[in-house]
Amino acid sequence: MSFSPSSRGRRLVAWLALVLLACAGAAWWWASGRPVNLPDAPSARIACxxxxxxxxxxxxxxxxxxxxxxxxxxxxxxxxxxxxxxxxxxxxxxxxxxxxxxxxxxxxxxxxxxxxxxxxxxxxxxxxxxxxxxxxxxxxxxxxxxxxxxxxxxxxxxxxxxxxxxxxxxxxxxxxxxxxxxxxxxxxxxxxxxxxxxxxxxxxxxxxxxxxxxxxxxxxxxxxxxxxxxxxxxxxxxxxxxxxxxxxxxxxxxxxxxxxxxxxxxxxxxxxxxxxxxxxxxxxxxxxxxxxxxxxxxxxYWGIFDAQARPKFAMQGPVVEVPRWWLGWLAGVAGAALFVLAGLRRRRWQRGRGWLALGLAGFASGAALAWQWRQMAYACRDVREWTLSLVAFLAALFTALRLAGWLAGRLAGAPYKPAPAGRLRFAWLFVLALYGLLMVFDGRYRDFPLGLFELPCAGYALVAWLDERMRAPSREALFLATWLPVLATVVVALELGENPVTWLWLLLNLLIAVPVFAAWRRTRFAPICTSTMLDEIH
CATH class of the missing domain: 3.20.20.80 (Glycosidases)
Structure with missing residues (x-):
């Protein structure tokens, strides 16, 4: 008896993952806006x-x-x-x-x-x-x-x-x-x-x-x-x-x-x-x-004042990391609305399950991309860097919209459509591998764009989890997927496992790489399993 990936148990796990991603995005922004109690300085004056x-x-x-x-x-x-x-x-x-x-x-x-x-x-x-x-x-x-x-x-x-x-x-x-x-x-x-x-x-x-x-x-x-x-x-x-x-x-x-x-x-x-x-x-x-x-x-960003001569914090009282943290929630709501609007063309979804799936995926994506935008605002120095960052930002949003539409259809019981896992996924595998190489060999001054890569990595992992007819990956995709966990593990090791962000980086790489291995294994051994079952019947 074969196990169907679209069984009730797998759909339940997918729902749980969407809820967790949305809640994690909301919690991240909320925690960033909490006042942190610190010891007061003896004086606001500084010697030099x-x-x-x-x-x-x-x-x-x-x-x-x-x-x-x-x-x-x-x-x-x-x-x-x-x-x-x-x-x-x-x-x-x-x-x-x-x-x-x-x-x-x-x-x-x-x-x-x-x-x-x-x-x-x-x-x-x-x-x-x-x-x-x-x-x-x-x-x-x-x-x-x-x-x-x-x-x-x-x-x-x-x-x-x-x-x-x-x-x-x-x-x-x-x-x-x-x-x-x-x-x-x-x-x-x-x-x-x-x-x-x-x-x-x-x-x-x-x-x-x-x-x-x-x-x-x-x-x-x-x-x-x-x-x-x-x-x-x-x-x-x-x-x-x-x-x-x-x-x-x-x-x-x-x-x-x-x-x-x-x-x-x-x-x-x-x-x-x-x-x-x-x-x-x-x-x-x-x-x-x-x-x-x-x-x-x-x-x-070593200044006591920012580049506009505004003080970053006071010398007494609590300190807040992100004063306007609620903008992250607002971005999540905007993302949910965008994803629901993008799904209006789909008419076969049953009840509100499809809309709920789109809303959860949109909120999680909006919250993640808002954090990525915040990182871009601090990191980008010129037109070239802003252009590259915006292209990556829009590519992540487009990918998330496409994957969320397919996921919502599966969770709402719509007729099966082929999963979106072709050239676009290969492009993300390539970009991740390239960035992984840079992090290993020239990573001292590089940021971790977690908000950007969360969308394709989590999205393709959920798609693979619910895909009934997983297609064989290309050799190139399999090659890249092989190196992603290796490179990410080296990044963790370079920081002696003490940097929590490197573990999140490893998790994202695993989320997009493991389904590629699973598809390769499933499509490679499926004919053997089918032949063995027929031999047993005869």
Whole structure:
């Protein structure tokens, strides 16, 4: 006796899956809008914060012709002086040499940066301009930082950096301390640089560690590292030159980028810094869209303020990740209405079961695509990225509409139609495999587009579950389906299984790949089973 995929039990499982997908979408948005209680910061004031004014669309310090007017800097520092005692800059030129003079108007101090890189000519210009600015505004400067993460980037040797430090030190009065800034591990690898600085400036960023530290252990990690560096350089003052947490972007193991986690980290760090009377600088004042080109989505969202200079969170009271969370529910309702309207042309559905199936599928799809749109809004940098993302977005919506129509017909008892599992499914298999390869070999800065791939992956899984006449997949589809779980498993392993998002990524890959194997197995062995049954009858 054969088992029919359209039996009552399988239809019941399909209904349950649709209900769970719709409820999961609603719950996801609802949870994102719940206020999270966090410890209050001791004060809204911060000792020092990194300041880069390059936040306009298309603006980047990598453009040698970029220039920030004194008027813009004045407006920024006038507003920042209400909360910050000091700002740290990273380079001279492009208008930034005006920062110390403008900061003096608002009784702020400056950690003035001189940028160093591979180009000796550019370095010489930076050093000369920095020396001139420092001599002009000595009373404003908390210190001069010659070079930022040059060792990390591998652009200069420690000896070359020491040479630039000596040149700046000799040209400035003793009242202006000089330092070099880098990630704390590179200071421990190059302790000889300590002889060339007045104080040691280390960067401690728990999110970016080679072994990422989750927010609940981040402050303890900072405390341990700070103690280790101080022990390595006895007699030298140690300053944390950069520390902070991103509000958007991909999670790294247990370190998740979110507004709530940024607020939690900063509040807890300020409490810790106040308890040990430690010099520090927080990264950074404003979100920097241009950094997304170098570090992916997460690179652009380390600011205490967004790119429009709006504060992301308060220093006291609960914090909400998505204040307008109800828009996700609204998108779900819009999706349900769209799917029902698209099903009006089908007249053979019995009672309201078909409409209910379309409504559930539409709500789940709308909620998922709303999250994907939110991710696109944070990640897309230019017309090309927006175009590719919108094409993928519309393709997912089209796929979901097509699959939902077939599913609703099966659940409503309509006459059988061939399941939609041809070239369109192959296209999704190919895109998933391609993205899986990128995640394995170049995934450090890539997001997980779960909202996008939920639609085809869950949809094709449900179609295969209810399909009575499963067709044999092509060899190409079988090949891609073979690699999807392998690639997704490698992504999980790369993050040591600590990143929940990677497990969801693996689940989506399995949902679309396993039915391909099932169809291949069923169509391959069906003739053998039929022949065996006939032999037994005869």
């Amino acid at each position: 914060v990194s300041y880069a004014p390059f936040r306009e669309p298309g603006e980047t310090p990598l453009d040698p012709h970029a220039f920030v007017s004194p008027g813009r800097i004045d407006a920024d520092l006038r507003a920042l002086s209400a909360r910050f005692d000091c700002v740290r800059t990273y380079s001279q030129g492009q208008g930034l040499s005006a920062v110390p003079g403008i900061a003096a108007r608002y009784h702020m101090q400056v950690l003035m940066g001189i940028w160093l890189g591979r180009d000796p000519k550019a370095n010489a210009e930076q050093v000369a301009l920095g020396i001139a600015t420092a001599r002009k505004y000595p009373a404003v400067l908390r210190g001069v930082i010659v070079g930022n993460e040059v060792l990390l980037r591998g652009e200069l040797s420690s000896g070359q950096i020491a040479g630039y430090l000596a040149e700046v030190r000799a040209a400035l009065p003793a009242s202006i301390p000089v330092s070099y800034a880098d990630v704390w591990e590179y200071w421990l690898r190059h302790p000889e640089l300590a002889r060339s600085v007045d104080f040691v400036t280390v960067h401690i960023l728990p999110y970016w560690e080679d072994q990422p530290v989750p927010p609940e252990r981040a402050i303890q990690h900072v405390e341990n590292v700070y103690a280790k560096v101080r022990q390595a350089f006895p007699g030298k003052r140690v300053m944390i030159g950069e520390t902070g947490w991103p509000s958007e972007g991909r999670p790294r193991r247990g370190a998740s980028a979110s507004v709530v986690n940024e607020a939690r980290y900063l509040r807890e760090f300020l409490r810790y810094a106040a308890s040990v009377d430690m010099p520090y600088n927080v990264i950074e004042t404003f979100d920097q869209p241009w950094k997304r080109a170098q570090e992916g989505t997460v690179g652009g």
